[in-house]
Amino acid sequence: MKKIRVLIAKPGLDGHDRGAKVVARGLRDAGMEVIYTGLHQTPEQIAEAAIQEDVDVVGLSCLSGAHMTLFPRVVELLKEKGAGDILVTGGGIVPEEDVPKLKELGIAAVFGPGTPLKEIIDFHEKNARK
Template structure:
């Protein structure tokens, strides 16, 4: 049997807004991915160790508190340190336009702002992970 693509949906930091993370988790599950949801209040360290332990293909980070510029790049950095930087990291939340290029430079593959259609998020993961 073919192994399903595994995605970790994670909530870094203290932010409690979990509506978007849960909706995205369900949409990916309904699209045939295997989804693991970390729950709230995860440190970047916790997220990376879950990702490594669960052997995921991608991580989707959600943050609506404005702390994305600190927390998102930290996850990528820790993945590199653990030699797990083949894991594709994307992010979503209240991210001002001017932060998007900075996040991409830091290694966040895609940023999904408010109003992003779910099918775009699904397509992104299908495309990015097809190559493997």
């Protein structure tokens, strides 16, 4: 039986991991396999891990404001490595005006502060590879 696999990663220097951990637990409790790679990951490490773990979705969490640099980089690397079908989502302190830009750059969804877990879970259930 297939299980939804999700990689939750913290790119960059930001150490605020409350959101990443809460989301990881929430997805686990919804029956998914969550690979958590910890803090201070480079986009290269994240993309490689996503491929080897064959995840459906990569969830990036960044509260430092570096999302415009770090998130699209992961998308690019996945495409370069022939894994453009792996979805990339983002969460953290992201100003409203950055959201359309991120989507244009290939981020499938942005979950800002206050997003209910249920919304995140639903997104994964709907969009994971069947």
